[in-house]
Amino acid sequence: MNKDNQVLVELKNITKRFGEVVAIDKVNLKVHKGEKVAIIGPSGSGKSTLLRTINFLEKIDEGQIFFEGKEVGYVFKRNKRVLDKPKKICALRSEIGMVFQHFHLFPHLTVIENVMEGPRTVLKKNKQEAKSIALDMLKKVGLLDKKNVYPACLSGGQKQRVAIARALAMKPKLMLFDEPTSALDPELVGEVFEAIKKLAQEGMTMIIVTHQMGFAREMADRVIFMEHGRFLLEAKSKEFFSSSLENPRIKSFLQKILD
Amino acid sequence: MVNNISFSILKKTRRIFLLVLVFLSLVSSLRAETNYLKLGEQELSLGNLEQAKQYFLQVKPPLTDEDLDFLRARLILAKLYFNEHEFTLAKKQCEQILKYYPQNLETQNLLKAIKNEEKRFFQRFLDNGKKYLPALLKGTVMTLTLVLFTMLVSPLGGLVIALGRISRFLPLSLFCWFIIWMFRGTPLLLQLFFIYYGLPALGITLKPLTAAFWGLGLNYSAYLAEIIRAGIQSIDAGQMEAAKALGMTYGQAMRRIIIPQTYKRIMPPIGNEFIALIKDTALVSTIAMVELMRSADQLFNTYFDVTVLILAGIIYLLLTTVFTLTFEKIERKVGAYEQR
Numbered sequence A: 001m002n003k004d005n006q007v008l009v010e011l012k013n014i015t016k017r018f019g020e021v022v023a024i025d026k027v028n029l030k031v032h033k034g035e036k037v038a039i040i041g042p043s044g045s046g047k048s049t050l051l052r053t054i055n056f057l058e059k060i061d062e063g064q065i066f067f068e069g070k071e072v073g074y075v076f077k078r079n080k081r082v083l084d085k086p087k088k089i090c091a092l093r094s095e096i097g098m099v100f101q102h103f104h105l106f107p108h109l110t111v112i113e114n115v116m117e118g119p120r121t122v123l124k125k126n127k128q129e130a131k132s133i134a135l136d137m138l139k140k141v142g143l144l145d146k147k148n149v150y151p152a153c154l155s156g157g158q159k160q161r162v163a164i165a166r167a168l169a170m171k172p173k174l175m176l177f178d179e180p181t182s183a184l185d186p187e188l189v190g191e192v193f194e195a196i197k198k199l200a201q202e203g204m205t206m207i208i209v210t211h212q213m214g215f216a217r218e219m220a221d222r223v224i225f226m227e228h229g230r231f232l233l234e235a236k237s238k239e240f241f242s243s244s245l246e247n248p249r250i251k252s253f254l255q256k257i258l259d
Numbered sequence B: 001m002v003n004n005i006s007f008s009i010l011k012k013t014r015r016i017f018l019l020v021l022v023f024l025s026l027v028s029s030l031r032a033e034t035n036y037l038k039l040g041e042q043e044l045s046l047g048n049l050e051q052a053k054q055y056f057l058q059v060k061p062p063l064t065d066e067d068l069d070f071l072r073a074r075l076i077l078a079k080l081y082f083n084e085h086e087f088t089l090a091k092k093q094c095e096q097i098l099k100y101y102p103q104n105l106e107t108q109n110l111l112k113a114i115k116n117e118e119k120r121f122f123q124r125f126l127d128n129g130k131k132y133l134p135a136l137l138k139g140t141v142m143t144l145t146l147v148l149f150t151m152l153v154s155p156l157g158g159l160v161i162a163l164g165r166i167s168r169f170l171p172l173s174l175f176c177w178f179i180i181w182m183f184r185g186t187p188l189l190l191q192l193f194f195i196y197y198g199l200p201a202l203g204i205t206l207k208p209l210t211a212a213f214w215g216l217g218l219n220y221s222a223y224l225a226e227i228i229r230a231g232i233q234s235i236d237a238g239q240m241e242a243a244k245a246l247g248m249t250y251g252q253a254m255r256r257i258i259i260p261q262t263y264k265r266i267m268p269p270i271g272n273e274f275i276a277l278i279k280d281t282a283l284v285s286t287i288a289m290v291e292l293m294r295s296a297d298q299l300f301n302t303y304f305d306v307t308v309l310i311l312a313g314i315i316y317l318l319l320t321t322v323f324t325l326t327f328e329k330i331e332r333k334v335g336a337y338e339q340r
Ligand SMILES: Nc1ncnc2c1ncn2[C@@H]1O[C@H](COP(=O)(O)OP(=O)(O)O)[C@@H](O)[C@H]1O
Pocket: A018, A021, A022, A023, A041, A042, A043, A044, A045, A046, A047, A048, A049, A050
C-alpha cells in the first residue's frame, strides 16, 4: 500500500448518547494521512461531538476508534467500557491538535508561553527547545511580533492563529478544527483561513467543521454533511455540490448559509 | 416746604428710636451676662458641675476692660476642665481669656500648669507603656507565629480539601464536604475547646501550641477550601478542555492552567480571611496559650490600667494594616495579565 494511503484515524460504528439524545449515531469515518475532510451541517447535528470523540474529550458508548491502525482509547472492565489509562489517553491527545471555536487561550500566559506550554509540560522539552519550537510556530502564523503580549490584547483572528500555533507546537499528526472562524468578525476570517490553508499545503491531515462553504470546497478533499448524528452525504468536494442538489434537505441548508 | 420739614422730623425720630433700641438691647445683654455667671456659681455650689459649665459657657465676651465676668466665668471653667484632666478643653478656655485679658497672670500660670500636667500625663502613658511593652511584644510574637503558621498551612489544606470536594470519586468528595461543613458550621472557640479539653477524654492529649495549630489550621483550611473550590469552578470549562487537548493530565492542567488563573479571584476573599485570622488568634488565649490578647489580659488584671488595652489594640491594628497592605500589593501583581 502506498504510504500516502495509510489510514490515520478510523471510526467504526461509533455511537454517543447524552441521555436520550443520540448525538452520534453509528458513524463510520476513515481519514487517510494527508487528507483534509470538511464537515458541515446544521447546529446540533453532532459535528462538535464527533470531533471531540476523536481525542477522547467525549467518551463513546459504542464502536471502535483506530489510530494508525491500532484500536485505541478504551478498555473493558467487567464488561463496562471505560477510558484507557490517563497516560495512554494523554499520549494520544498529544498527537492530535485541536482548535476550538472560542480559542481557549490561556489568559495568564503570554502568547509565546501559550505556545510553549504543550512542549514544556507534555513533551518535557527544556525551555530553550520549547522556545525555539514556539518561535517557529508563531512565525508560521505570522505573529512573531506579538510573542510577549497577553491574549487579552489580541484581536479574535490573532487569538485563533495563536491557538493554531499552540496546537502545532505539539507536532500533531492530525488537526481538528471546530468552527475556527465562527466567533470571528467577517474581516478577520481571512487571516485564519490563510493559516489553515498553509497548513493544508504542507500536508497536514485535518478534519475541519465549518460553515464557510467556499473554504470547504477550496481546501477539503472530502466534504461530509451531517444531520441528527448521521452522515447524510459524503462526497469528494468537487462532486459534493452537484450531489447535494439531489437532496432537498442539504440544498435548503446550503441555500440558507449561502445567503 | 411743609413736606420737607415733616420729612426731616421723621428722619430724626427714627434715629432716636434706633438709638434707644441699641441701648435697651445692650442693657438687657449686660443683665443676661451677670445672670449666667451667678447662675453658674449657684449650680457649682450645689455640686451640679455639668449645669454650671453650661452657664459659664454662656457668659459673653467683655465690652469694657472693667467687665471681669467673662474672666471669672471662664477661669472657673478652665479649672474645672483641668481637674478633670480635660487638658485640651482647659487650654482652649485659657487661650480665650488671654485674648481679652492678655496680662492676666492667674490665667497665664494656669495655662503653664496645664501644659506641664499634659506633658506629664503623656509621659506617664509612655512610661507605663514601656513597662507593659515587653510582655505585650512577647505575646505578639506568639500571635504572629500562630498567624504565619496558619497562613502557610491553610492554603495547602484548603487546596487539598477543595480538590477532594470537586473530585468525581464520591467517598472522597463527601468526606471533604463533611470536613468543610463541620469546621465552618461550628464556632472556632468550640473547636479549640474540643481539641484541647475534649480530646484528652479520648486519650489524645495535646500541648496548647499543638492544639492551637490544629484548631486554627483545620478551621482556616475549611474556609479557604470553599473559596478555592469556588475559584476553580469559576474558571471557564474551555480552559480544562484546551489543556487536555494538548495532552496534559488532570494534575498538570490543574497545576499549570486552572489554579494559576484562580489566584486573582481568590486573593481578595483569602485576604479577608487572614485579617479575620489575626483577630481570631485571640481565641486561643482560652486554651492556656499566652499570645497578645492573653498578655494584655494578664497585665490589665494586675494593673487595671487602660493603657494596656489601648496598646494591645494599637498592636492588632498595626498587624492588620501591614497584612492588608501586603495583600493589596500581591493582588495587584497576580492580576496584571488582565490589564495589559
Ligand atoms: N455535554 C452535553 N450534554 C448534553 N447534551 C449534549 C452535550 N453536548 C452536546 N449535546 C447534544 O448533542 C447534540 C449534538 O451537539 P453538538 O455536537 O454540539 O452539535 P454541533 O456541533 O453540530 O452543533 C445536540 O443535541 C446537543 O444538545
